[in-house]
Amino acid sequence: MIFDIVSIILCLAGALFFLGGTVGLLRFPDTYSRLHALTKADNLGLGFIVLGLVFASATLPEIIKLGLIWLLALVGSSSACYFIGNYIYQMPSQEEE
């Protein structure tokens, strides 16, 4: 019961971060700050949701897989952010689509 409540609260917190990141993606003026909103907020949001699901999951392999998913998403989003940012930095004329 306690675990369920903790899990729900954590997942809601994660959803809030995702919402914030999405609003930032839509509202921020340039690509760099949009990237910032997307990577920071979404990684935190996913972290909270993974943590919430850890409280809801039963077995150790599940928990390990959830943690691995979060780490992989961190690796993926941070390097994708670097590649996009670097691409724009190299070609300043294409900064705005």
Place this chain on the structure above:
Amino acid sequence: MALLLDTLVAFALVGTAWRVMRAPGHFQAVVLFITFGLLLSLAWARLHSPDIALAEAAVGAGLAGVLLLDTLRAVAQPGKVKTGAHFSWLLLPCLLLAGLLSLSIMHIGPDSQGLTRAVEAGMQATSLEYPVTAVLLDFRGYDTWLELGVLLAAVLGLLCVNQKNSIRAPLLPAPAEPVGRWLISILLPLIIMVGGFLLWLGAFAPGGAFQAGVVWAAGGVLLWQAGHPSLGALPVSLWRVSAVLGFALFWLLAVAALIRNEPMLTHPQAKAWILAVEYAAALSIAVCLTSLAIGGQKPEVRGQRSEDRGHGSGVR
């Protein structure tokens, strides 16, 4: 609660499909199409079809997205599509088709078993434990064989169009890109492991040759994107053999059955033999898809930023 989620997914699917059609440019359309593929795999997962969900996420969203983005890059000036102008005449046929499909779905009774009974009866005769893999590799081996043939034909067509005799694309000098190398050093071992895991899983759980092959192909594309020299180090003969191996093993099965005077593609029910065919198919799928993704590239398209390219000799 589940109904709410399903309704959300359904509306998101239709909405995204609409946005793909109405996208202001090709790039936006491709990105939306990838999103559509991911939503579709979510829908398959909700329909308790993890096999199709995996395949849709890997092929429909992942690799097809890469191919479409590569195509965009290869087309000199993508230009803009006039919104909706090209597609409005399609609306009526699409609605008609959707109506017919809905009608045919309504004709299926709620307690209809489909082909489940037939597959369950057949499971006695096969040595595989997982029905989906049994259907793909055993009961309907023809389909899988011909799919491999289609992939192979696509690669051959690419070679003909480009007038090259090697599947391997001309390898680019590696960009001096520390993050790319770091990404490869982390992701590639995981990709190899996950692909192998999916392949091994296919014998008794959702997974199998196509999913594994696509995951490995993603690794190949990643290596190529980062200009890693290992792809170029593979001898061309090895590329050729791996590309045709899956198709060739199925062909051997067919010929062997004909020689034994049995119906085509019937084979001895040895699990090792079926698994060998599946593993060969996964390898061929990986090699063919990698070749498709990298084979059509023009080196000069990527060579614009030559000042920040080094040589990749230190990567290994």
